[in-house]
Amino acid sequence: MIKKIIYFLPLLLSLSACSPKSTDSSVYEIATWKGFADAAINFTFDDGCPYQFTRALPMFDKYDFQATFYLIPDWVQAESKPLIQSALNTGHEVGSHTISHPGLSQLDDDLLHAELQSSQNKLQEMFSFDRCLTLAYPYCIPAKDGITSEYYIAARDCRGVIEKKTPDSYYHISSIGCGNLSDMNTLPAFQQKFIEAASVNGWCALLFHGLDDDGSHSPITSELLGEILLYLHNNNDRFWVSSLQNTTLYSKERDAAVLTEKEVERNLITLSLTDDLDDGTYNHPLTIRRSLPQKWNGVQVTQNDNVVSSDILEIEGKKYIVFDVIPDGGEIVLKRV
Ligand SMILES: [Zn+2]
Structure with missing residues (x-):
């Protein structure tokens, strides 16, 4: 009898509670968007219009939302520089909007390389940050994807539609033009667009230029921008508001x-x-x-x-x-x- 117990002892020990259980990777789910939000929302601002930093930026900081600013290095006003640097320090994105704001499809390859590379280098010299990772095409006219991809992980165009959670091309990320020259100039118009994005687990990149009476293209009022951000804050379980760069990183990482x-x-x-x-x-x-x-x-x-x-x-x-x-x-x- 004793012999039998000794014989079974290793088996009894191996069945004890301390032993490893079987693993099962299928009980895990990677969220489509950060925090299991239904949609990703990007606010992108072009051309470095000064009110973007003095008026819009503090509204994003209030809710800990990150925005993207597409800059032309030589157009950045001296008084905007410290505000842009502190924005970078708190997680906002600075992206390139080229050196001379040309229609990129008109350029030969050498000039195209120069616009894409020099703007990235200049911004990285002007500001202290890791790397300028994304590009916005001037006039929404795309460059050559092969050349763009030598310098950037993504680029924004302006097809006016909700982008898919995995875009067909990261060098043609759709954005939707906003402000008083567009339909996107009321709170219900924005809410409808956000709900549409959520219904397809999509990616809604918005494009802004002017703010209030700064004299820039298609301005939005600070008041309306505040209402939009408050709506997103109140629904932050459904909408992930972040930069185009972070959304690109998340999308590619999630899929890989x-x-x-x-x-x-x-x-x-x-x-x-x-x-x-x-x-x-x-x-x-x-x-x-x-x-x-x-x-x-x-x-x-x-x-x-x-x-x-x-x-x-x-x-x-x-x-x-x-x-x-x-x-x-x-x-x-x-x-x-
Ligand atoms: Zn522009």
């Missing part, structure tokens, strides 16, 4: 990401999130959720031993761990607390 559950123990789950993109550029966090394991009431999520933002949320009667992690940013550990 591979999530693998590597190890499951009673109080600890280990994951990896990888992609084949350049980690120097593609380091925006993706939002992920996983059903809350049985008997877990609290959770701490770390990546590369650093605590990341996480939450336990109940969605349609089911509890999930929701967390933000960076592809190729190191091992991810979900710990029961």
